[in-house]
Amino acid sequence: LPFLPKPENLAGFVGEEQEFDPLGFSDTFDMRWLREAELKHGRVCMLATVGFFSQQYITFPGFESTPDALKAVYTAPIPAMALLLFLAGWIESSSYDGKITMLDMFEKERTPGDFNFGAGFLRGKSDKEVYDMKLKELNNGRLAMLGFSGMVHHNLVVNGPLFPLFPEGWAGPQGSWKVTGFTESFAAGAGGILK
Numbered sequence: 001l002p003f004l005p006k007p008e009n010l011a012g013f014v015g016e017e018q019e020f021d022p023l024g025f026s027d028t029f030d031m032r033w034l035r036e037a038e039l040k041h042g043r044v045c046m047l048a049t050v051g052f053f054s055q056q057y058i059t060f061p062g063f064e065s066t067p068d069a070l071k072a073v074y075t076a077p078i079p080a081m082a083l084l085l086f087l088a089g090w091i092e093s094s095s096y097d098g099k100i101t102m103l104d105m106f107e108k109e110r111t112p113g114d115f116n117f118g119a120g121f122l123r124g125k126s127d128k129e130v131y132d133m134k135l136k137e138l139n140n141g142r143l144a145m146l147g148f149s150g151m152v153h154h155n156l157v158v159n160g161p162l163f164p165l166f167p168e169g170w171a172g173p174q175g176s177w178k179v180t181g182f183t184e185s186f187a188a189g190a191g192g193i194l195k
Contacts, residue, residue, distance in 0.1 A: 007021035014131060014134040015139075032106050039113035043141060046140060052069045052152075063075070068161045069162065158170055
């Protein structure tokens with residue numbers, strides 16, 4: 001950003017020319033860890049935006065059809081949710097050989113975001129083409145994070161599914177943006193466990 005000091009620790013990382021670190025995180029934390037987190041969140045959100053959209057129209061066998069993706073977590077079978085959490089934890093811990101803290105995850109000098117998955121698509125490309133692909137992934141991930149946030153916010157405001165954008169008879173936000181309403185629906189969805 002032109003009105004802020006140039007973040008020195010971005011040097012050598014994809015996207016350094018954008019000089020985007022307005023809060024100065026790169027001065028405090030390991031830049032490799034920050035980039036790893038940004039890439040991971042971006043990749044997850046790229047998948048999440050597709051899933052959030054698709055969930056309204058596609059239902060897996062054995063699952064209840066739920067047009068509002070935010071309410072799907074309450075209608076999914078408990079074993080399916082347990083399996084999802086287990087798989088996410090297993091993938092997270094096994095991809096780093098159990099080293100998931102900022103202090104030890106880069107002991108082997110691994111490049112942030114490189115899990116040797118899909119690297120074949122970069123073979124035979126020039127350094128400039130590889131840099132461009134990595135920059136596209138970074139920027140698309142940033143956009144997906146914003147897009148997913150907007151989709152969730154939309155469902156909270158209209159208190160309904162993503163499409164149609166304005167449900168029939170919707171008269172604007174009428175108390176649909178209540179934290180207490182969200183926690184109450186969570187408690188009800190948990191089978192009354194939290195009541």
